[in-house]
Amino acid sequence: MLPEFELFEPRDLQEAVALLTELGERARPLAGGTDLIVEMREGRTRPGYLVDIKGLEELKGVTVSGGLIVIGALTTLRALERSAIIREKLPILYDAVSQMGSVQIRGRGTIGGNLCNAHASADGTAALLASGARLRLHGPKGSREIALEDFFSSTHKTVLNAGEVLTHIHLSIGSRGCGGAYSKYTVRKAMEPALVGVGVFLETEQDGAVCRAARIALATTGPRPERAVRAEETLRGQRLSEELFARAGEAAAGEANVGSNWRTPEDYARHLIKVLLPEVARRAWARARYEGRNIS
Amino acid sequence: MKERSVTLRINGEIHVFNHVSVRKTLVQLIRDEAGLTGTKEGCGEGDCGTCTVLLNGQPVNSCLVLATEADGKEVLTVEGLSREWDLHPLQQAFVEEGAVQCGFCIPGMLLAAKALLDENPSPTEAEIRAAIAGNLCRCTGYVRIVQAIKSAAVSLSSPPLTAATGKGPGI
């Protein structure tokens, strides 16, 4: 049995926002429940009110419109895994979601929930961070859009104001020469959050030989999801090569915000970043050069 | 609201429950209210899969679904796999291939397997293992479970000449 709470089931976004605003801090939106219900069971959170937003159909689904991929925040990880749009146009996200949890978890967990829980180890978050995602938030004062990297404030916290709901995630469909990939290191082959995860998104030119821009995101056991900006600088404007990827790996390993914890000692976490990044970058590069064809 | 009535179809039959607390999860509704104890609760946190049921055809950890959410929906539990004395080919295969030891993971495993075969009638071994990755088993090492699912996939795609029956004890 879960701890005591009162349940609300708003029928549309406006009602949801109104409820969350009115109920304030003691209310939590309930999407897939794969994180929230576990937190409640473990006594880590005791919300007095749950606002079940799963009825908000307008927040579900993946579409392409005007050069943008639009993902509804309530789209399940499984739906993303099976979406032809995601597999073809955003394989970095496919990489991330297809390795999360189990079939049962992916069928319930939503990408919005993944982002809003603000765990540094969240695979979906890292993949989207590397992809340059922008978020649409809707609250009592209306809508606003922010970059994903501006979404996280401190440990497990986002910048969502009272009553605000994450509604959509926007990504521009990469132009020619773009490609991204995500991989993580875990102990078991399933059912594991990342010990270390790396997402790399490359924008290349000159037929894939030169890096115009790079976005690198790390999933770690640290406090927040983050971009590895020094590693990105290592790649920007350079001719891509294995050797360059290795240097980027070292840079990322050095700048990552990880400490030692029971899951992994700090030096090992940094080492994993160092060796994982070149592998992921290599795949991203292959996708950038052979864009349009599914490279696994 | 703190409670509400829930009307749902379980294994094809309509059940009406009044005064269902919102704190109850679907696995509790199935086990305690509907009295169908085939579905198990091994962890309550979605890590072990023993509570797997099909909710509107989709495999879910019923320990993470609020009971009230099941209102108006269809649930398939292990009890709904067989018809009278006739076992579902998956159940038959699990028996014949020796996939059952302590049995506690089996109901959830069967439902996860059914969900897989419903969507992918000829899965590879890798696809089978990925489909049941969320169903932990401590006894079998998964060896004969995977074999059984493969065998059931074959039976389902080529119906047998006689119906597999569980009638009678033991064997």
Place this chain on the structure above:
Amino acid sequence: MEALVGKPVTRVDALEKVSGAAVFGPDVKLVGMLYGKALRSPHAHARIVSINLDAVRKLPGVRAVVTGADMPGVLGGEAVKDMPFLAQGKVRYMGEPVAAVAAEDEATALKAIELIEVVYDELPVAADALAALEKGAPLIHEGLENYARISVIKPVPKSNVITVNEYSKGDVEQGFQESDEVFEDEFRSQTVHHAPLEPHSAVAQVDVSGRIVVWGPNDSPHRLRKDLADALHMRLDRVRVVSTYVGGGFGGKGGLKAEPIAVALALKANHRPVKVVFTREEVFQATLVRHAAVVRIKTGVKRDGTLMAREVKIVWDTGAYAEKGPTVCSQATAAAAGPYRVPHVHLIGQCVYTNKAVAGAYRGYGTPQLAWAYESQMDIIAKKLGIDPLDLRLRNILREGDVNPVGHPVHSVGVEDCLKQVAQAIGWQERQHHPRVTEKGRHVGFGIACGTKNTKTPSGSEAALYLCQDGSLTIVTASVEVGQGVRTILAQIACGVLGLPMENVSFSQPDTDSTPFDASTTSSRTTFHMGNAVKFAAEDLKKQLAQLAASLFGCDVNQVVVDGGKAWLSEQPERSLTYPELLQKQYGAGASMMGRGFYYPKSEQGKAFHESPSLFWMYAAHAVQVEVDPKTGRVEVTRLAAAADTGRAINPVNCLQQIEGGAVHAIGTTLMEELIVDKQGRMVNPNFHDYRIPTAMDAPEILASLVEAPHREGPFGAKGMAEIVTTSVFPAIGNAIEDAVGVRIRDLPIRSDKVWRALRESKEK
């Protein structure tokens, strides 16, 4: 006659289990049932200053509240009576139950425990065994020498050592003198959990005469009955235990777990049944764990690889209460030198209390931690002497009639064949031709190991068989179906002897009121002990049927043949009568026939529990192929060959099922499992997301085979094997990693960061 023995008969309980009809502990439901919940200590070591129950007693819906103070003088424990049902005076581990409530529903019970106020006075914590051994360490059980205990337990006063057990043969110092090389190594094993999928539970009810009934997934109803009756100072017949199916035990579902809380509440619940179901967190924190162990092993060898002397010193971390810790120490320490001929041996085990979860019976009963040590060291020896690891083992391996390290001649010894079979299956002789590095840059390695385990001796089992007038058979035993297939095996034996088809068999539920005494469903003893009891009972039935036939045929009983469901005069086989016909002819108004069998091995030294040399020894071997990623230190087992000596495989598929499950279980223990406890005694990962057991994607290719070295006293030559199937996996993997990348990890689990670190350090040298 033995038509069914040796056949891969389908499991008789499989149908119930695939239908969801099988009743496990949490499925038990009784009219008027209350829900019980425990309040647990947040401290690992503290005095209980006060418990305030005023608020909880006033909460509507609460029907019983109980604390340790309600049960003065109640102490339980099979080997040592040191454990109260609810904490008394002090708490000794984080999670120890301090109070409990029974309420009309779960919500009320959850609310109720929050209303109980406990004031603690914290005490210093001894969070690991070596610290608990130090001078000045906090004493966890003062006056431990005063606890009632069985004779093999030898506590050390004014310490945290509940027992020391020692075995000697020859003169180890002399042996080391005569050796060409002496090796000294230390190996450590971590605390792990059985992690059964079914959580622990119990339903208890006290009737109006004060008789206690307990239903639940307990592996040993007669043992539980005795544990409860002894603790409560009651007569055995005033307690009844009924066991359901068990959803995975591996040793963790015996003795006092959820049962004491349910019983404590039931005693105050006005005759209403009380159900207690543990959460997964409670299962991890407050049921049972496996002993962490520090094993120091010193071995002397001749240059040609002959083992001369072996000294093994073990510190067993037994947690806050004894449970089966002391007998793990006494029994496993005797197996610490491995399945080898060693003339000079000294083995000594210390069982040490710590302020952590209780350690006790866990598949292998201490032998996995020992094999990790002796089989890792064998490879160290092999490498130094330049001898192939398989050859070194074969040079010293025990064979039929040899004297084992504790001085007993051994019988039914299949370990040599186990080694040869796994070597063959994995391609041991050809391994030098195998590419050393894969396409992806992973390093390939091969490792081999063997192991042995004893069984608790003596112990007894009794069985009854009811032959009904229509020829159907009911098997009446207290052996519990924990997933090992016991019902199927016993049916095969009974039907095999009587010549009846398996379809005509049903089973009683284990119930101390009606199923006769069985020591326990543990120690891999059931096929042997209860198998014999059932065999004797079937033979008893056959004798009675022969006598009945003789009186009906009017002949001497020696002229009657009973087989295949029929009886006939030996000269007139065509004039046969089936069993139902025999009964009908004599007892036209109806009757049944009861066969009885009791098996209790002859023992040499004493008759008491655990005092005798092991009735049989189990053996197994494993050979693995691993790939190690030198960049990350990640280890993957790609192929695993396993062979176990089962004496005689009553049901070969049953045996293979154990081997397969054991292999994956052991891979979890070796590579991914660890219960992490911090310095304050807090368990950091008591759940299935942070305590990782292998998923279907983590299981390798398993090449399983059986060896049969028949045991003269086992039913049809069978002995046990359920616990030997993990023992040699750990060192086989450790040895394979050393073969692959040249580093040896000495403390389990073999996490990838340890391998990485070892590789880095070896490169720096």
